[in-house]
Amino acid sequence: xxxxxxxxxxxxxxxxxxxxxxxxxxxxxxxxxxxxxxxxxxxxxxxxxxxxxxxxxxxxxxxxxxxxxxxxxxxxxxxxxxxxxxxxxxxxxxxxxxxxxxxxxxxxxxxxxxxxxxxxxxxxxxxxxxxxxxxxxxxxxxxxxxxxxxxxxxxxxxxxxxxxxxxxxxxxxxxxxxxxxxxxxxxxxxxxxxxxxxxxxxxxxxxxxxxxxxxxxxxxxxxxxxxxxxxxxxxxxxxxxxxxxxxxxxxxxxxxxxxxxxxxxxxxxxxxxxxxxxxxxxxxxxxxxxxxxxxxxxxxxxxxxxxxxxxxxxxxxxxxxxxxxxxxxxxxxxxxxxxxxxxxxxxxxxxxxxxxxxxxxxxxxxxxxxxxxxxxxxxxxxxxxxxxxxxxxxxxxxxxxxxxxxxxxxxxxxxxxxxxxxxxxxxxxxxxxxxxxxxxxxxxxxxxxxxxxxxxxxxxxxxxxxxxxxxxxxxxxxxxxxxxxxxxxxxxxxxx
Amino acid sequence: xxxxxxxxxxxxxxxxxxxxxxxxxxxxxxxxxxxxxxxxxxxxxxxxxxxxxxxxxxxxxxxxxxxxxxxxxxxxxxxxxxxxxxxxxxxxxxxxxxxxxxxxxxxxxxxxxxxxxxxxxxxxxxxxxxxxxxxxxxxxxxxxxxxxxxxxxxxxxxxxxxxxxxxxxxxxxxxxxx
Numbered sequence: 001x002x003x004x005x006x007x008x009x010x011x012x013x014x015x016x017x018x019x020x021x022x023x024x025x026x027x028x029x030x031x032x033x034x035x036x037x038x039x040x041x042x043x044x045x046x047x048x049x050x051x052x053x054x055x056x057x058x059x060x061x062x063x064x065x066x067x068x069x070x071x072x073x074x075x076x077x078x079x080x081x082x083x084x085x086x087x088x089x090x091x092x093x094x095x096x097x098x099x100x101x102x103x104x105x106x107x108x109x110x111x112x113x114x115x116x117x118x119x120x121x122x123x124x125x126x127x128x129x130x131x132x133x134x135x136x137x138x139x140x141x142x143x144x145x146x147x148x149x150x151x152x153x154x155x156x157x158x159x160x161x162x163x164x165x166x167x168x169x170x171x172x173x174x175x176x177x178x179x180x181x182x183x184x185x186x187x188x189x190x191x192x193x194x195x196x197x198x199x200x201x202x203x204x205x206x207x208x209x210x211x212x213x214x215x216x217x218x219x220x221x222x223x224x225x226x227x228x229x230x231x232x233x234x235x236x237x238x239x240x241x242x243x244x245x246x247x248x249x250x251x252x253x254x255x256x257x258x259x260x261x262x263x264x265x266x267x268x269x270x271x272x273x274x275x276x277x278x279x280x281x282x283x284x285x286x287x288x289x290x291x292x293x294x295x296x297x298x299x300x301x302x303x304x305x306x307x308x309x310x311x312x313x314x315x316x317x318x319x320x321x322x323x324x325x326x327x328x329x330x331x332x333x334x335x336x337x338x339x340x341x342x343x344x345x346x347x348x349x350x351x352x353x354x355x356x357x358x359x360x361x362x363x364x365x366x367x368x369x370x371x372x373x374x375x376x377x378x379x380x381x382x383x384x385x386x387x388x389x390x391x392x393x394x395x396x397x398x399x400x401x402x403x404x405x406x407x408x409x410x411x412x413x414x415x416x417x418x419x420x421x422x423x424x425x426x427x428x429x430x431x432x433x434x435x436x437x438x439x440x441x442x443x444x445x446x447x448x449x450x451x452x453x454x455x456x457x458x459x460x461x462x463x464x465x466x467x468x469x470x471x472x473x474x475x476x477x478x479x480x481x482x483x484x485x486x487x488x489x490x491x492x493x494x495x496x
Numbered sequence: 497x498x499x500x501x502x503x504x505x506x507x508x509x510x511x512x513x514x515x516x517x518x519x520x521x522x523x524x525x526x527x528x529x530x531x532x533x534x535x536x537x538x539x540x541x542x543x544x545x546x547x548x549x550x551x552x553x554x555x556x557x558x559x560x561x562x563x564x565x566x567x568x569x570x571x572x573x574x575x576x577x578x579x580x581x582x583x584x585x586x587x588x589x590x591x592x593x594x595x596x597x598x599x600x601x602x603x604x605x606x607x608x609x610x611x612x613x614x615x616x617x618x619x620x621x622x623x624x625x626x627x628x629x630x631x632x633x634x635x636x637x638x639x640x641x642x643x644x645x646x647x648x649x650x651x652x653x654x655x656x657x658x659x660x661x662x663x664x665x666x667x668x669x670x671x672x673x674x
Contacts, residue, residue: 275617281541284616285653295617 051347057487064486068140069147069156074110103450106179106392113389113465114153115180117142118171120161122187123210126322126346132158135185142184148473149432150382151465152389154182164190168197175202179389182381183208188245189287205388205396212401213377214246215253216384217423218317218342219405221375222254224412224422225340225363231314233258237336239313241306241327241350242320243268243290250317251293253405256398262299265313269320271305274298307331315340318350326350329359338362344375363419372420379424380404383432386462387439391449400442407438429466436462518589518614518623520630523567523576528560530587531576535559538590538613545650548671563592571595573634577627579618589614589623591631595638603641607632610646628661 075086084090098104106112121135139156146154157174161167171181171194183195183206191208198206207213226233236259240247243266255261266273273294283291302309310316310331318327322345332341332351341356343349346367353364353371365373384404388396411431412424424431437459443449453461476482523531536559542549552558566572577589592611598604609631614624632643645663647654 276615278537278540280616281537282544285544285651291616295620 060487061485062137065483068137068144069154105176106450110153111177111179112392113151114155114178115146115182115385115389116157116171116174116178117146117154117182117184118157118159118167118174119184120167120186121158122185122190124185129187132160139184142182145378146182146382146385147469149378149429149466149469150386150436151462151467151469152382152385164193167194168201171198171206172201175204178204179392180205180207180385182385185210188248189289191245192248192287192289199395203394205385205393207381207384207396208245209377209381211245211249212396213381213384214319214344214375215249216380216401216405217375217377217408218246218250218319218344219253219257219402220379220408220412221342221365221373221422222315222317222340223406223409224417225315225342225365227409227413228417228419228422229314229338229340229362234260235263236314237263237312238265238315238317239306239309240264240266241316241318243273243293244319246319246344247317248289248293250319251297253398253402255296257402260299261296264297265302265309266293266297267306267309272298272302272309274301274303276301276303307334310335312336313339315342317342317344319344320350321345322348322350324348324350324352324355327356329355332356332359332361335360341365342375363422365422369426373422374425375423376426378426379408380435382466383408383435383462384439386432386436386466387458388443390436390451390458390461390465391440391443391453392451393440393443394448394450397446397448399446400439403442404435404439407435411435432466433459433462436466517580517583517621518577518618518626519580520575520577520589520591520627523563523574523590525564525567527576527587528563528567531563531574531590532556532559534587534590534613534615535563535592535611538611542648542651545648548673549648566592566594573631573638575627575631575634577614577618577623588618589627591627593631593635595635595640598642605639605641607635607638607640607643608646609643612645624657625661628658 076082077086094108098108117139119132119135119139121132122129124130124135124138127134135158136156139158143154143156146152155178159167159170161170167186167190171183175181181198181202181204183191183198186194186208188210191211195206195208195211223233226236233254238254238259240251247266251264251266254264270277270279273290275295275298277294280291280294283294306327307330310327311334314336316327316332316335316339318341320326326345327341327343327350329351332339337360339361340363341351341361342365343351343353343356344365344367349366349368349371353366356364363373364371365375367375369376384396384400387393387404388400393400408423408431411434412422415421415424415428437455440449440453440458440462441455444452473482477484536551536555539549539551539555539559543551563574567574571594573591573593573595575591575593576587577591578584579586579588590611590613591609593607593609596606596608598606609628612624612627612631614627628645635643644666645658646669647658649669
């Protein structure tokens, strides 16, 4: 199976490249999935070595290529005379056209397909607040993913701001150049305020992947896991471990989709989140999103820690700390029969899949591409942006996020859902245009689309636009305009 | 000066808020065990806003002593808020208020809301507003012609809440640690 770098883009904790995590890696191998017994100690070390080697190689290649995306002309340039059309004097007329009708920018410039990958660098991967300069390589990578997977032109844009207000102000000021804004790697709860306010103020789609992308991918996997274990959402009891950006949005979307709020229990590092907790007053001031969930959820007034919350639960959705053992097998055993375990921390899941299965889990999902059932936001964000850009949607309400999750779940189901196949893998990207079309159609239905087309038309457009970048990259590699990997003896002709 | 005393026919407001899942009554000494933690929570919250409001280590004992004295003091008012339905007999909120004399200004009697705290679960549906209005009615009954409220200057949520109820800043209270 071809392995792509983006197999590791779900960010609920430090990613694979995070060196400190390498030392924390427990004695267990990636190859150990079906084995109930722990593999020998040296496997862990070799995996640590592998990760260290990958990190070193990433730095070497970054130095070789010096950036991952570049500006390339998409118009013919036969001679410099053509610039009288692409630039002055001809372009003045195009400018006047947009001056008369600003919406024409979406027809006459690349705005229809261009987004900003905007960050303040305050929570980059699992590295924390690294600042805007150090965030740049990550934003470049994200821009490459946007192009390669979604056919979206994305501009990496780390900005030097310190307050949420300044970040909001920046986004408002750069909006004229973009058809959408992707917020990236912004600390919680700041990210909630920034997203909410920008969604309200800007007439273009604004998205925060760490909130919405991860929540949508989780939701899609969960929908299929419930189906597989014969459950309905309305009678399911779910525990969410972690109260960060992703889980708070997952809770909100679950409730929206029909999960009983009182059947949800959120657990953070202080234990069960309940309305009588001492820190609730402070929470109301500093994190009203978490506060709201605290008041709405946990009917029956459960208190205590994760083990108390998990007893008799149908589902555990963990997006917490990348430490195996955070969820103990005996707690999985205390869950309802055939429980669903999503251990989504990266790079190390809260419980190893084999341990969860041995403890009775009917289905296990993680954030990793080397185990079955990867909950990966790369399954969501390229499709959502393709869809909202093609429909020229004004915003991305929760209905659209849910539509994307449901379509992704449905596309998996057409291939058959099994305990090893809850979600499409990154090799099943033929589902992407379907999800994009569902997003676009949903925007039309909600009355927020400025382009009207049928679902089939949206699908065809998405398919074409999403196929182009891979062809482009391949052509550039074949022609030698993109250098082959300098550290590989035989240059690969086809990256796939 | 026009004194705004309520017409004789107007009785004390209904102790149950329309829509608010709470009801309020004067606190009794037997409420102390339930009231003390609420006052402590409020003081700890105030500390969040400002290190100048650092809570004393003996805060529980202090809360008990203060509340015990105030419940008996005719110049003071302590109100206990209870839930409704299954929480009917559960104390879920507290108000401390007092009547102060204004020697230089009119109206002469000032009702001061010193502390008001409601458990988070009971805060919505106009419960806080109901509790304030209920307290104001009591203070008015005891002759207050003006009502004031004290809270940390940094507490913007409280500022907005009281502004909605028609309050505005009147004096400023500045501090310096010595």
